[in-house]
Amino acid sequence: MGISTITPRHQRCGACNLCVLACSFHHEGSFGRRNASIDIIKDEREGEVEIVIFDEARDGRKPCDGCANEERPLCVQWCPVGALAIGRS
Amino acid sequence: MTQPFAIGGNILRVDLTKRAVTMEPTAALNAGFPAGMGVNNWLLLQETPLGKEPLDPDNPLIFTAGALVGTMAATACRMTISCKNVMTGGFGAASAGGNFAPELKYAGFDHIVVTGRATEPVYLDIVDGEVSIVDAEGLWGKTTWETEQALRARLDRPTLELLSIGPAGENMAAAACIIVSRTRSASRCGVGAAMGSKNLKAIAVSGSGTLQVAEPQAFMSESLAMQRYLMGVDTTKNLRNFGTGTSFEAWNSLGSIPVRNYQATQMAPDEADNIATAVKEKKYIDKGFGCFACPIMCSQYQRVKTGPHAGTRGEKIESQDYWDFAAKLGISDPAAVLALSGLCTQLGLDNTNATNPIAWALECFQRGLLTIEDTGGLELNWGDVAVVSELLSKIARREGIGDLLADGSLAGAKKLGRGSEAFAMHMKGQDLAEEMRVFKGWALAIAVAERGGTHTQGGPLTERMPLEPELSLERFGVPTAFDPTSYEHKAELVIYYQRFHNLLEIMGICFYATYWCGMQMMGPDETARLYSLATGEDKSGDELMAEGEKILYLQKAFKMRHTDFDRAADYPPERFMSEPATGPHAGERLERPDWDRLLDEYYGQRGWDLETGKPTAENFRAVGLPELA
Numbered sequence: 001m002g003i004s005t006i007t008p009r010h011q012r013c014g015a016c017n018l019c020v021l022a023c024s025f026h027h028e029g030s031f032g033r034r035n036a037s038i039d040i041i042k043d044e045r046e047g048e049v050e051i052v053i054f055d056e057a058r059d060g061r062k063p064c065d066g067c068a069n070e071e072r073p074l075c076v077q078w079c080p081v082g083a084l085a086i087g088r089s
Numbered sequence: 090m091t092q093p094f095a096i097g098g099n100i101l102r103v104d105l106t107k108r109a110v111t112m113e114p115t116a117a118l119n120a121g122f123p124a125g126m127g128v129n130n131w132l133l134l135q136e137t138p139l140g141k142e143p144l145d146p147d148n149p150l151i152f153t154a155g156a157l158v159g160t161m162a163a164t165a166c167r168m169t170i171s172c173k174n175v176m177t178g179g180f181g182a183a184s185a186g187g188n189f190a191p192e193l194k195y196a197g198f199d200h201i202v203v204t205g206r207a208t209e210p211v212y213l214d215i216v217d218g219e220v221s222i223v224d225a226e227g228l229w230g231k232t233t234w235e236t237e238q239a240l241r242a243r244l245d246r247p248t249l250e251l252l253s254i255g256p257a258g259e260n261m262a263a264a265a266c267i268i269v270s271r272t273r274s275a276s277r278c279g280v281g282a283a284m285g286s287k288n289l290k291a292i293a294v295s296g297s298g299t300l301q302v303a304e305p306q307a308f309m310s311e312s313l314a315m316q317r318y319l320m321g322v323d324t325t326k327n328l329r330n331f332g333t334g335t336s337f338e339a340w341n342s343l344g345s346i347p348v349r350n351y352q353a354t355q356m357a358p359d360e361a362d363n364i365a366t367a368v369k370e371k372k373y374i375d376k377g378f379g380c381f382a383c384p385i386m387c388s389q390y391q392r393v394k395t396g397p398h399a400g401t402r403g404e405k406i407e408s409q410d411y412w413d414f415a416a417k418l419g420i421s422d423p424a425a426v427l428a429l430s431g432l433c434t435q436l437g438l439d440n441t442n443a444t445n446p447i448a449w450a451l452e453c454f455q456r457g458l459l460t461i462e463d464t465g466g467l468e469l470n471w472g473d474v475a476v477v478s479e480l481l482s483k484i485a486r487r488e489g490i491g492d493l494l495a496d497g498s499l500a501g502a503k504k505l506g507r508g509s510e511a512f513a514m515h516m517k518g519q520d521l522a523e524e525m526r527v528f529k530g531w532a533l534a535i536a537v538a539e540r541g542g543t544h545t546q547g548g549p550l551t552e553r554m555p556l557e558p559e560l561s562l563e564r565f566g567v568p569t570a571f572d573p574t575s576y577e578h579k580a581e582l583v584i585y586y587q588r589f590h591n592l593l594e595i596m597g598i599c600f601y602a603t604y605w606c607g608m609q610m611m612g613p614d615e616t617a618r619l620y621s622l623a624t625g626e627d628k629s630g631d632e633l634m635a636e637g638e639k640i641l642y643l644q645k646a647f648k649m650r651h652t653d654f655d656r657a658a659d660y661p662p663e664r665f666m667s668e669p670a671t672g673p674h675a676g677e678r679l680e681r682p683d684w685d686r687l688l689d690e691y692y693g694q695r696g697w698d699l700e701t702g703k704p705t706a707e708n709f710r711a712v713g714l715p716e717l718a
């Protein structure tokens with residue numbers, strides 16, 4: 001238990017949005033994109049992804065609270081390719 | 090079957106003639122019907138007027154997000170798009186992954202029913218409950234990629250998902266598809282032409298809502314366990330690493346690909362090796378991407394850095410691209426296949442329904458049935474990348490010879506005559522995607538598919554899996570699921586997969602995550618557990634398979650209402666009966682007496698009329714559709 005900082009590894013990310021859904025679930029117990037503290041911005045043309053983690057509230061999003069109440073941050077648990085790491089890079 | 094949880098909540102109705110937008114709760118229709126594709130197919134059946142041409146504005150075009158889409162169930166991302174089939178006049182549907190369907194549910198909708206025709210080109214803009222019909226001036230004539238880019242620049246929102254048609258859809262080529270999330274294609278049945286016939290260029294959606302599930306914690310644990318399990322299975326690893334491309338080599342070595350318009354079934358080793366090696370060595374693959382909520386990530390982003398196709402880049406090259414361009418048309422340069430597939434995506438062309446008529450034209454040219462006078466000066470030779478590229482553009486724009494090919498090989502052959510019908514490889518008027526001679530269950534599924542000529546309604550991949558008869562009995566109740574060329578019990582096997590495929594379309598789960606691709610992947614029971622926890626409706630795998638069966642009857646009813654297809658329409662093209670396969674199964678073909686018996690078994694299993702191949706009133710009652718009896 002404890003507050004984690006999440007470090008994104010953009011190059012690994014396959015843009016599946018599972019972390020976004022996990023985060024949405026963490027905050028509200030339901031599934032959506034706009035209440036999550038993560039946004040996955042995919043550039044289909046270049047085949048690149050940017051993982052944005054919000055540390056302050058914006059556009060109705062909640063800031064990342066490091067999943068203080070969870071055993072492990074949900075986004076990290078759910079990422080199928082290890083694109084989210086705990087701790088600062 | 091009602092679905093109180095995990096739904097967007099509403100059906101959006103858009104009448105483009107009246108420019109009217111209305112909404113109604115999904116729940117009103119969910120009662121008594123399988124959700125997702127079930128409601129979709131019911132609406133299509135009820136609301137398609139009788140006696141109209143497929144591209145008549147009065148016909149509905151229906152977009153549907155699957156029942157589990159938007160949740161964390163692995164790969165639940167898919168959308169079904171249905172309409173009166175532009176190629177067959179019967180039931181039509183296409184499916185796509187990507188991110189659009191979940192976003193539609195977050196915006197509060199499970200279905201969009203579009204009718205009518207706008208006087209000028211428009212696009213639909215959905216922002217939660219706010220729906221606008223917007224002038225598409227400046228977008229018409231643009232490729233799908235240009236359209237996507239222009240809309241992204243215009244609509245600046247925190248989340249935005251798009252689907253669009255390209256020039257092919259605008260010109261109502263039957264080979265037109267709908268491109269979703271820039272990289273995914275909803276193909277077959279001419280859904281892109283149906284969208285074009287409505288003067289509808291694109292749909293944009295942004296949703297800020299969330300979906301509730303019935304048992305949140307249990308659903309999360311089950312979904313995570315499923316994800317972790319799937320990640321450990323070899324089928325997943327293979328898809329993640331290479332995409333579906335590796336099956337090109339496997340299928341070619343089995344001698345079951347459609348070489349040069351199905352004149353042979355195995356490519357020459359040197360030609361095939363070019364492609365197989367590029368796939369195996371990941372020559373062009375950068376990395377794999379996933380559709381929404383997909384941990385498998387089969388969608389390879391590929392980039393060609395050198396040679397004549399340098400600069401080609403894009404996602405989602407499938408084994409089907411290799412059958413379409415390499416096998417059917419004789420193009421053995423893998424970089425050229427990537428380039429041509431990308432061109433199809435931009436033009437909004439369904440690779441299969443575009444390449445099959447081209448293959449027909451190439452064979453007609455080979456045989457002297459089409460001449461340089463007919464083609465406007467083009468020499469139609471096998472393997473000529475520049476000519477194929479030009480033909481694709483001409484089809485999309487209905488220019489010159491392109492107009493002859495734009496409605497499919499059968500329509501082209503009817504116009505051309507000269508005995509060219511013998512080389513039009515289609516089922517019920519829809520162009521074929523693949524070879525049928527070797528694998529008998531596969532052939533049956535394609536021949537009887539309600540959509541016409543597709544393996545995604547019952548095609549058993551098991552016939553290509555080297556597995557034991559015991560497992561076959563355990564899973565399917567028949568001993569021959571893994572036997573490639575046997576006819577025995579293939580009717581039962583196809584019926585199993587017809588139900589299963591429909592079940593997956595109800596859910597919006599990707600076929601690749603399931604029994605379809607590998608015996609270790611998800612089956613009906615695993616799907617049912619996720620469905621039950623998400624919706625709070627306790628369903629077993631068998632009960633969901635029964636829902637899959639019910640949907641088949643909706644599709645059947647549609648076909649019976651709008652076409653006169655009967656038993657005769659379930660016979661494969663003559664070529665598969667008279668010209669044998671090449672390669673390891675050399676000599677293999679579909680013998681008429683065997684086919685007669687196979688159809689008897691297939692209809693007989695369900696108690697359908699053997700003469701007509703149609704269900705009886707009693708059959709409709711038995712599956713819970715007395716109103717259609």
Ligand code: SF4
Binds near residue numbers: 023037065066067076
């Ligand atoms: S650590 Fe928790 S709150 Fe922060 S982004 Fe991950 S799931 Fe969301």
Ligand code: SF4
Binds near residue numbers: 015016051080082
């Ligand atoms: S779960 Fe991982 S791979 Fe998927 S979008 Fe999030 S960071 Fe990327």
Ligand code: SF4
Binds near residue numbers: 383
């Ligand atoms: S397996 Fe491939 S096609 Fe299926 S959902 Fe995942 S990325 Fe999409």
